[in-house]
Amino acid sequence: MSYKPMKIHPSLFFHTVFLSLLLKFCSALDILTSNATITNGKTLVSLGQSFELGFFSPSNSSKWYIGIWYKKFPEVIVWVANRENPLGNSSGVLTISPDGDLVLLNATTGVVWSSNSSRIEPASVAQLLESGNLVLKRKDDNTENYIWQSFDFPSDTLLPGMKMGWNLSTGANRYLTSWKGNNDPSPGDITYRIDHLGMPQFVLRKGSEKIFRTGPWNGIRFSGTGVPSNILFKVIFVYDKKDLYYKYEVSDDSIITRLAVNQSGLLQRLVLNKGDSSWTTLYSSQNDPCDEYGVCGANGICKISSRPIYIRKGSGGCFMWFGDLIDIREFSEDNEQDIYIRMPASELGHSKKTKLVLITGVSSLSGILILCFMLWCLIQKSKRKRASENKGKDIELPLFDLNIITTATRNFSLTNMIGEGGFGIVYKGTLSTGQQVAVKRLSKNSGQGIQEFKNEVMLIAKLQHRNLVRLLGCCFEGDERMLIYEYMPNKSLDYFIFDQDRKALLTWQKRFEVAMGISRGLLYLHQDSRLRIIHRDLKASNILLDCDLNPKISDFGIARSFDEDLTEIKTKRVIGTYGYMSPEYAVDGKYSVKSDVFSFGVLLLEIVSGKKNRSFHHPDHHHNLLGHAWLLFKEGKALELVDHISELSFVESQVLRCIHVGLLCVQKLSQDRPTMASVVVMLSKEGEALPQPKEPGFFVERSCTETETSTSGERRITQNGVTITVLEAR
Numbered sequence: 001m002s003y004k005p006m007k008i009h010p011s012l013f014f015h016t017v018f019l020s021l022l023l024k025f026c027s028a029l030d031i032l033t034s035n036a037t038i039t040n041g042k043t044l045v046s047l048g049q050s051f052e053l054g055f056f057s058p059s060n061s062s063k064w065y066i067g068i069w070y071k072k073f074p075e076v077i078v079w080v081a082n083r084e085n086p087l088g089n090s091s092g093v094l095t096i097s098p099d100g101d102l103v104l105l106n107a108t109t110g111v112v113w114s115s116n117s118s119r120i121e122p123a124s125v126a127q128l129l130e131s132g133n134l135v136l137k138r139k140d141d142n143t144e145n146y147i148w149q150s151f152d153f154p155s156d157t158l159l160p161g162m163k164m165g166w167n168l169s170t171g172a173n174r175y176l177t178s179w180k181g182n183n184d185p186s187p188g189d190i191t192y193r194i195d196h197l198g199m200p201q202f203v204l205r206k207g208s209e210k211i212f213r214t215g216p217w218n219g220i221r222f223s224g225t226g227v228p229s230n231i232l233f234k235v236i237f238v239y240d241k242k243d244l245y246y247k248y249e250v251s252d253d254s255i256i257t258r259l260a261v262n263q264s265g266l267l268q269r270l271v272l273n274k275g276d277s278s279w280t281t282l283y284s285s286q287n288d289p290c291d292e293y294g295v296c297g298a299n300g301i302c303k304i305s306s307r308p309i310y311i312r313k314g315s316g317g318c319f320m321w322f323g324d325l326i327d328i329r330e331f332s333e334d335n336e337q338d339i340y341i342r343m344p345a346s347e348l349g350h351s352k353k354t355k356l357v358l359i360t361g362v363s364s365l366s367g368i369l370i371l372c373f374m375l376w377c378l379i380q381k382s383k384r385k386r387a388s389e390n391k392g393k394d395i396e397l398p399l400f401d402l403n404i405i406t407t408a409t410r411n412f413s414l415t416n417m418i419g420e421g422g423f424g425i426v427y428k429g430t431l432s433t434g435q436q437v438a439v440k441r442l443s444k445n446s447g448q449g450i451q452e453f454k455n456e457v458m459l460i461a462k463l464q465h466r467n468l469v470r471l472l473g474c475c476f477e478g479d480e481r482m483l484i485y486e487y488m489p490n491k492s493l494d495y496f497i498f499d500q501d502r503k504a505l506l507t508w509q510k511r512f513e514v515a516m517g518i519s520r521g522l523l524y525l526h527q528d529s530r531l532r533i534i535h536r537d538l539k540a541s542n543i544l545l546d547c548d549l550n551p552k553i554s555d556f557g558i559a560r561s562f563d564e565d566l567t568e569i570k571t572k573r574v575i576g577t578y579g580y581m582s583p584e585y586a587v588d589g590k591y592s593v594k595s596d597v598f599s600f601g602v603l604l605l606e607i608v609s610g611k612k613n614r615s616f617h618h619p620d621h622h623h624n625l626l627g628h629a630w631l632l633f634k635e636g637k638a639l640e641l642v643d644h645i646s647e648l649s650f651v652e653s654q655v656l657r658c659i660h661v662g663l664l665c666v667q668k669l670s671q672d673r674p675t676m677a678s679v680v681v682m683l684s685k686e687g688e689a690l691p692q693p694k695e696p697g698f699f700v701e702r703s704c705t706e707t708e709t710s711t712s713g714e715r716r717i718t719q720n721g722v723t724i725t726v727l728e729a730r
């Protein structure tokens with residue numbers, strides 16, 4: 001038996017191999033019994049000779065550690081016990097303490113490291129398994145009921161069969177931590193772990209800074225990462241009530257592979273093929289593409305039971321983006337997934353209009369038929385009313401002369417332009433009486449415009465409420481179609497709440513009044529107006545503010561009146577605005593008053609936070625504003641959502657109520673959302689008990705990876721590669 005100090009380093013490779021050979025003849029055991037000890041030079045060797053455990057000291061270091069390495073490659077240390085507390089010299093003893101813990105003692109028998117197992121089993125033994133797992137178990141227990149195992153305390157290496165992730169019942173997290181340096185196994189600042197605030201994702205960190213994340217779990221793979229085929233190992237990903245972990249298993253015992261975090265901030269997937277004498281670096285990148293390999297694909301096993309989203313090839317999953325499509329990637333052919341993008345018609349550029357028209361051809365045709373029918377009804381009605389030929393009389397609204405409007409807007413001069421909506425440009429005009437008006441001039445080439453125009457005129461002419469913008473009249477001559485509204489000097493809500501400088505002008509009290517005003521206006525639309533109306537496009541830019549900053553709901557271009565008996569309407573033309581659309585509307589084209597409630601909830605959270613749902617970003621997660629609000633609410637930190645500007649003077653109870661009500665409004669299922677009548681009550685009554693909200697609809701719909709450094713050519717971010725299909729609602 002050699003008692004020479006064992007220095008493990010590549011430069012001493014042959015020396016070590018020699019030692020190992022020597023030790024082999026000493027018939028090393030894989031079990032450490034209670035009375036035995038391991039000292040420098042003695043080792044445990046797993047039954048199949050794969051792994052070895054013993055003392056080692058990195059080169060140029062005077063520190064000593066207990067570690068596990070590949071028996072054939074002693075320089076590859078896969079686990080270190082006393083990383084944080086090295087021995088000063090090689091005098092140390094690894095043994096089993098009287099109460100059954102595995103302990104490392106120094107020269108003066110001080111405890112340097114202990115397995116600290118919670119279970120006390122005096123008759124325990126330690127065994128180095130062929131997998132590289134060092135386990136502590138009862139002497140005669142051959143089950144996997146280990147008292148302690150090194151696999152639960154990973155160092156920088158993930159071996160096959162090792163679980164990385166969370167034991168959700170204990171809250172314990174197993175993750176990889178790099179070495180501090182080549183010769184220093186103490187914990188470095190690079191970590192690789194699964195984060196599960198919201199949907200799980202792998203995150204590589206340097207200290208607390210994220211240097212790479214895979215993007216949230218989408219059911220097949222971590223979105224945002226490519227998926228190479230892999231014959232080496234299969235991936236197992238488990239996500240249920242008790243566990244959230246990732247592991248991989250080799251498909252053939254002859255394959256030796258490991259995943260390690262390197263202190264330069266890279267993940268390395270190394271492989272040793274049969275007969276090889278050296279390691280091949282399969283990947284060295286900020287993420288291990290193999291890791292995300294077809295988790296639910298051909299060779300993968302995937303158990304997920306705690307989340308409803310489960311998107312897979314061929315089935316009708318739905319993945320929603322509310323932001324711009326900036327993070328789409330192209331995947332290899334066999335992993336192709338079709339992307340259907342539903343867009344508001346108003347957001348389609350002119351060039352794409354033909355496509356829209358083609359695809360929506362059928363619905364347009366029926367639309368025209370309906371329009372004809374409506375016109376016919378109108379004519380009949382007007383005949384009955386014996387109205388004059390004046391079209392304005394049909395809709396009981398003053399009809400302005402085109403010349404008056406042209407003069408008022410100085411021939412639609414650009415300097416008079418105050419806004420641009422989906423269906424045309426809005427100009428400011430001054431009538432000869434001095435009255436200021438807003439003129440919405442519908443674009444001539446907008447096919448939808450005529451229909452929306454009639455619709456808006458007919459609907460809004462009948463509406464009177466202080467929180468609805470007032471239509472003063474209309475004008476149609478030739479192909480000109482215009483709506484004349486009262487002029488709102490303070491533009492729209494988005495002009496204030498999303499602007500760094502102007503947001504300060506909207507104090508908390510004003511914001512609360514705005515929210516109350518909008519809720520009353522919406523309640524009127526839904527319940528109290530002569531025609532009951534679903535607005536369908538409630539958003540910050542459609543809330544206009546008068547000179548006293550009173551809110552007025554505007555833009556009824558796509559609003560619909562509905563029958564009292566009808567609770568839900570289905571449409572083939574889903575138009576609206578991302579970030580405000582409710583799930584059932586965006587996905588199935590179903591809308592009801594509850595879809596307006598959803599939009600109101602989004603608006604409410606935007607008013608409180610001063611942030612846009614659609615472009616919301618947070619360094620810690622990928623959720624939109626709704627998801628962010630939900631996470632804070634769950635953690636009892638809802639107040640953190642408040643816009644920093646208005647932080648100084650807000651009324652805590654009002655803010656909390658707004659957030660609470662906002663979350664109730666954005667519930668996934670329409671039946672879980674309150675009606676506007678209850679919203680008004682909940683917002684205005686201090687101390688009213690509110691129901692607990694559930695997870696909101698659409699809060700993990702974004703896929704993004706911000707820090708993106710691709711190291712392999714097959715992964716690329718594309719924007720052009722996406723086929724835009726305007727999806728017809730079923």
Ligand SMILES: *[C@@H]1O[C@H](CO)[C@@H](O)[C@H](O)[C@H]1NC(C)=O
Pocket residue numbers: 033034035
């Ligand atoms: C361990 O040592 C104790 C006392 O030193 C002795 O009673 C016991 O039999 C020993 N056990 C084994 C397995 O050698």
Ligand SMILES: *[C@@H]1O[C@H](CO)[C@@H](O)[C@H](O)[C@H]1NC(C)=O
Pocket residue numbers: 059060183
């Ligand atoms: C060990 O230390 C010596 C002197 O400090 C240095 O020259 C040598 O490069 C070091 N070797 C390694 C492997 O770090």
Ligand SMILES: *[C@@H]1O[C@H](CO)[C@@H](O)[C@H](O)[C@H]1NC(C)=O
Pocket residue numbers: 089090091107
């Ligand atoms: C290690 O240090 C202890 C105390 O510092 C000493 O008693 C012991 O002899 C040293 N061992 C070796 C191998 O140098």
Ligand SMILES: *[C@@H]1O[C@H](CO)[C@@H](O)[C@H](O)[C@H]1NC(C)=O
Pocket residue numbers: 088106107108109110111112
């Ligand atoms: C041995 O460990 C104990 C406890 O950690 C410590 O107090 C003591 O100084 C150590 N002795 C040596 C020689 O390092």
Ligand SMILES: *[C@@H]1O[C@H](CO)[C@@H](O)[C@H](O)[C@H]1NC(C)=O
Pocket residue numbers: 113114115116
């Ligand atoms: C074991 O527990 C003790 C006391 O709780 C603690 O000081 C020590 O750091 C723990 N050791 C390990 C290896 O976790």
Ligand SMILES: *[C@@H]1O[C@H](CO)[C@@H](O)[C@H](O)[C@H]1NC(C)=O
Pocket residue numbers: 167168169170243
């Ligand atoms: C999680 O911890 C509990 C309690 O210690 C244990 O019973 C269970 O086996 C653990 N789960 C896994 C997957 O390790």
Ligand SMILES: *[C@@H]1O[C@H](CO)[C@@H](O)[C@H](O)[C@H]1NC(C)=O
Pocket residue numbers: 181182262263264266268281284
């Ligand atoms: C980390 O990996 C890179 C790429 O393989 C390598 O060049 C570098 O030496 C490694 N760093 C350490 C400390 O092992």
